[in-house]
Amino acid sequence: MTDVRVAGVGLTQFGSHPDRTGRDLFATAALRAFEDAGVPREDVDELNYGNFMGALAEHQGHQAPLMAEAAGVNCPSTRYEEACASAGVAVREAVRTVRAGEADVVLAGGMERMTNLPTDEVTEGLAIAADDLFEVRAGVTFPGAYALMATAYFDAYGGGRRDLAHVAAKNHANAVPNEYAQYRKEVPVEKALDAPPVAEPLHLYDACPITDGASALVIVSEEYAAGHDVDAPVAVTGTGQGTDRMALADREHLARTPAADDAADAAYADAGVGPDDVDVAEVHDCFTIAEVLALESLGFFAHGEGIGAARDGVTTAGGDLPVNLSGGLKAKGHPVGATGGSQIAELTRLLRGDHPNSERVADAEVGVAHNAGGTVASAVVHVLEVAE
């Protein structure tokens, strides 16, 4: 089995680009990834592309060939859809394909266009990641589902809105120096607490914004990198995926995400590391409570003990385990189908030392990316390590 390297990463500015087509966003990210990698486009063997709601947002299905064309590659191309974990699975399949010796170079990433739709249509669009018959028809929205998890968490373990406000404040502070982030302004805890409610107990600053954007990674085999003089110091050493019951009501516990436990266990075993070895993490904080659940699934905290992590300073930029130094989905933005690729791009930059927040984790060797779909009926975890 060959080792897998991240040769290059590319991102668009995350934010509001209502007039930019999906194909233009993905082409931008892909060209930046090729430039960063120093890998020629003609060497790409496969395109793995993540997208969630392109059929609603752009009336565009069958997006993979369109994106191959836009990125200037001519190769087998496949779209992956696993709600907010779409790009995470696209990257995971790229890793598996390279390891299997089926490809030397895979372009992996994703795109989502969202701000061209009115907010209520985006709300309805995001809800299709839930069970239509038993959740959406019963009034479940995307923020509403995480609000149900937050109430269940507070009831089972304690904690409250102030703890979550610290997660928002931390991630907004981290986004300030990140040139790709949608919101580069601090949000103090009191401001987050005073914001209007979306789905109580979650308020405006507990929720990620609506974002347009794309991510792209050039994933290569170690042999390709060595043979072509490609500088690729970061390796993907572990990948894991988990699946749970689709509807939140059918889960064993309403305040836990076992699909992410399973993905993390598999990724750690694959890499031969454990939670104690991790120096930095990018986790799926579509809502502040989601970061708490992620920290517990990744094994950094026991169930019920992750709620105070930001408030206690453990996961802040200056803490023992900085989490979401990119700003996270919360402040950097959440173009749904691009997010899983964006997390790995940010983690790669953090480990290589060329991220604006790299100095916060100057000695970091091991990073983890946690990408979740829906209310974590799907989860993908990757371990990245500095290989040279």
Place this chain on the structure above:
Amino acid sequence: MSAPASNAGYDEWLDALADGEGYALVCPDGHGSLPPRRVCPECGSTALSEEPLAETGTVETYSVVHVAGPRFADDTPYVNAIAEFGPVRLTGVLRGAEPATDAVEIADRVAVGDRVAVGVEERATDGDPLVVFRPADGE
């Protein structure tokens, strides 16, 4: 919205719930699930039978939803809840706690552990059927 397409299995289940005869699918090991379904999602058994829901359920979690999609535009704010009815949990809208409209007020009238009954009522926005919980009589 045009008339919704029919969904065999689900539609009959919703009609039964509306008639006060709601049921769950239960396998020989007692795992509950909701139709349409051919396989128990917990153990893989295909021997599923219909069993009546518990008379009253227990609220396990809730949220006060202020921002919703177009199909719930005139329903906001509403209380979304998950309640356990014996072998299954159901998701629905909790009514009867009005006129409270925020979590602090709702918490005075609703709490995890409350007993509720379940039925089918109309969505305010478009009259479509909606799974609704109401506080159980005498509580």
